[in-house]
Amino acid sequence: MARLTQHARPGSLVYIISDFRGINEQSETHIAKLSQHCEVVLIFIYDPLESSLPTKGRYRFTDDERDVVIDTSDQQPANKLSTAFLPSAYSGLELLAKRRGIAFIQCSTVEDPIQCLR
Numbered sequence: 001m002a003r004l005t006q007h008a009r010p011g012s013l014v015y016i017i018s019d020f021r022g023i024n025e026q027s028e029t030h031i032a033k034l035s036q037h038c039e040v041v042l043i044f045i046y047d048p049l050e051s052s053l054p055t056k057g058r059y060r061f062t063d064d065e066r067d068v069v070i071d072t073s074d075q076q077p078a079n080k081l082s083t084a085f086l087p088s089a090y091s092g093l094e095l096l097a098k099r100r101g102i103a104f105i106q107c108s109t110v111e112d113p114i115q116c117l118r
Contacts, residue, residue, distance in 0.1 A: 001030035010037040017043040020093055028096050041103040042093065043116070048108045 107116035
């Protein structure tokens with residue numbers, strides 16, 4: 001983000017496409033600084049499964065390297081996963097976008113990206 005702030009030409013249109021999981025105060029500061037001389041669009045990408053877990057049962061997830069089994073009938077881990085979807089950093093990012101007049105778009109992995117951008 002620091003390099004982007006230094007290299008983006010004034011007046012540029014900058015799209016930042018991310019799940020914003022690693023965002024922190026320093027990243028937000030760079031986004032704010034970038035928005036002072038560029039038009040910035042933040043595109044938050046998420047999987048709908050993250051926002052609402054399936055009905056009660058045991059589900060296996062894999063990324064070809066790791067396997068995770070989630071039992072959604074066990075309320076404690078299920079609640080932890082649901083609250084992890086919208087961390088305070090995400091809320092802070094949305095607030096930053098509103099304060100700075102930055103476009104903020106949410107797009108799920110099952111949506112047509114073109115439709116999200118419209």
